[in-house]
Amino acid sequence: MKLYYFETPNPRRPVAAAKHLGLDVELVKLNLGEGENKSDEFTAINPNRKVPALVDGETNVWESYAIMLHLAQKAGSDFGPQNDAEQVETLRWAAWDLAHFSRHAGRLLWENFVKPTFDLGASNQEEIDDASGFFQQFAGVLDDHLAGNDYVVGSRLTLTDFGIAAFLPSAGSAKLPLDGFANVARWHEGLLQNDAWANPWPDGGKDM
Numbered sequence: 001m002k003l004y005y006f007e008t009p010n011p012r013r014p015v016a017a018a019k020h021l022g023l024d025v026e027l028v029k030l031n032l033g034e035g036e037n038k039s040d041e042f043t044a045i046n047p048n049r050k051v052p053a054l055v056d057g058e059t060n061v062w063e064s065y066a067i068m069l070h071l072a073q074k075a076g077s078d079f080g081p082q083n084d085a086e087q088v089e090t091l092r093w094a095a096w097d098l099a100h101f102s103r104h105a106g107r108l109l110w111e112n113f114v115k116p117t118f119d120l121g122a123s124n125q126e127e128i129d130d131a132s133g134f135f136q137q138f139a140g141v142l143d144d145h146l147a148g149n150d151y152v153v154g155s156r157l158t159l160t161d162f163g164i165a166a167f168l169p170s171a172g173s174a175k176l177p178l179d180g181f182a183n184v185a186r187w188h189e190g191l192l193q194n195d196a197w198a199n200p201w202p203d204g205g206k207d208m
Helices: 007-019 040-045 066-073 084-117 125-146 159-164 168-174 182-191
Strands: 002-005 026-028 055-056 059-062
Touching: 002 007, 007 066, 007 084, 007 159, 007 168, 040 055, 055 066, 059 066, 066 084, 066 159, 084 125, 084 159, 084 168, 125 182, 159 182
Parallel strands: 002 026
Antiparallel strands: 002 055, 055 059
């Protein structure tokens, strides 16, 4: 298997998952600044021209949650859902995350870090304020859920935890408004005890 990535939150999910599962996956870092993700070769793998993307034989898988699920299935691991109820819960939280929690975290990372770092224009304070409000709203939903749970789905670490936590290692750069969400902090501190989550990147790579 070959996994294309860059050190950003979305690829972090499957890169960490592959390491956690102990799978033999070749990691291929694309230089997004030089447009390697827009090559004809990569477009044939992922027509969206985005990382992450996984090649497993004749199968191409893109979107980070789908890749994590594919890896869990390949490993025969309970890192993925194990019954119908867990499948529904996994899909529910993944949809929630992409529509709400990680969506607004991504907006903040863009405005507070990516734009100033790569000289992509001035940060938009109205956008920051709007994203901050929504992020806090949905962080509250997650915090309430974690008040009675150590993990998001079931009583063990699953791909849903890695999925929802994707932007938290970049919380400082993104200036995520996490104050007051003690259960989220406790949960993520627990995830950081897992070496695959704490140190997913090869060759000394760092989070944004």
